[in-house]
Amino acid sequence: MPSAAGTTTSLPAGLTDPPPATPHVEVSFPRPHVLLVRLNRPERLNAVPRPLHAALERLWDWYDAQPALRCAVLTGAGKAFCAGADLREWDGLNNAAAGGSGPEGGLGGGSGTGSKTVKAQITQDGTGEHGVAVRSTTAAQDASSSGNGTIGHRDSLPRGGFGGLSNRGGKKPVIAAVNGACLGGGFEMVLNCDLVVASRAAAVFGLPEVGVGVVAVQGALPRLARSLGSRQRALEVALAGRPYDAARMREWGLVNEIVEGDGAAVVEAALGWAERIAANSPDAVIVSREGIKLGCEGVNPEVATDILIKGWYARIEGGENMVEGVRSFVERRKPVWKDSKL
Structure with a gap:
């Protein structure tokens, strides 16, 4: 049976401090600059107990504060991604x-x-x-x-919502590697992830809350329409309470890639995306993500552009990664990025 204490593999160079203790979670660093977080309660379909929400939020905050880490992947142990709470x-x-x-x-x-x-x-x-x-x-x-x-x-869930993630703003991207059941709070987390990779055979998505007289209040409802592309699709998911496979979620725009094979193949595909993102300028990734986030949050495009230029972009303009990126292009070589100081 998995340890309730959580586990962390050997730490890569460049971390300012170790990750916080996170029960029922495996933390590893399978690629340079990449964090892998695996929910580890397979006997409970990775259901999240209440104390774990705040612990996961601390882990995500730690990830954002580590200059050496540039992208994260979230997945589940066993046959489920996350079936909600316990x-x-x-x-x-x-x-x-x-x-x-x-x-x-x-x-x-x-x-x-x-x-x-x-x-x-x-x-x-x-x-x-x-x-x-x-x-x-x-x-x-x-x-x-x-x-x-x-x-x-006083709500017992932290500001970041379910798993510290369903309402997270954050600074760096998180990729969901959906290896199985992704329901209720698990689906709420995925709706706020930056990319989604899913198993064709095993991934199941849904918000079955209405079937038991409750409501998905940890961030899913305001995000459904923008993630699925229409009010009607969002209402179908929220009001019918039925499950959906990866193909339908891909058709509706939530899933970026469908993977054949088992959970390990899904994680491997997600790590491929993370490695690709981590190979880019960490400053440019952070600021580009912020620009997309402003648009998704309903900010007028002109206002959002002004906020981005005067805020985040002003902090990296002329900085060492921008200078290196332009110079490497001119010299026809791969850039050598410095860890972001944002």
Whole structure:
């Protein structure tokens, strides 16, 4: 059985510090300047437990802060990419919430000033007995003399969303290597990845949330239309709750490449893309990605161009990688890039 502690292979030269401890995750560096992150709970279809969201966000933040790393690949161990979060965890929260109800307080109580209620909300789901993601919220209710109170909620997921990735802005690209089931929160992560490589035979995509009365609130819904090319496709995925194969996702524009073969072949293809990206100017990759991100986020093209030129582009114009790129072209040789200082 995979270790819950997570594993990291030997570290490449150039890292300023080692990656943060990330349970249920394998971290490796299979190509120069490339990070491979493998979710490692195959017995649970790589369902993500609540503590892992923040741990993964710390890992993605660490990746962005490492000048020597230029591209990352995310995949899953075994037959699934990620089926969402852990149903057993959700069931435990449900039982805890039910046990706290009653006249003494808890879910149904809270009549006194400063009482605290714990609520469990289902927000994602997978398929079968795996993959229901849970957000735990706390509600502090201060009742006034008139019986009215204000309730504040704190979402347990980090700012980056599911897996620290579904709402990540980030600085550097992440490629999804979809080796199997990619459902609920797993699909939400993929929708925010920069490229997607998928297995023809094994990859299955979907947002089955509506089938169990919940909503995909970790970033998928606002991104569906722009990722799939039309409002109607987005609504089909969000409202029908059905699964889709890699061929349909390729047809609709989400998948960049379909791979024949097993999960290892999918990861190898994704690493090929990562290696190609890492061979380019790291400064140019970061700034080009930011320009695309501005357009995808609905910023007017003229405004987005102005933001890019005066912001990110101004920081690399005349810099050592831009000078090297032009000089190598003139000298008809391969450029030798410096790690980005952005």
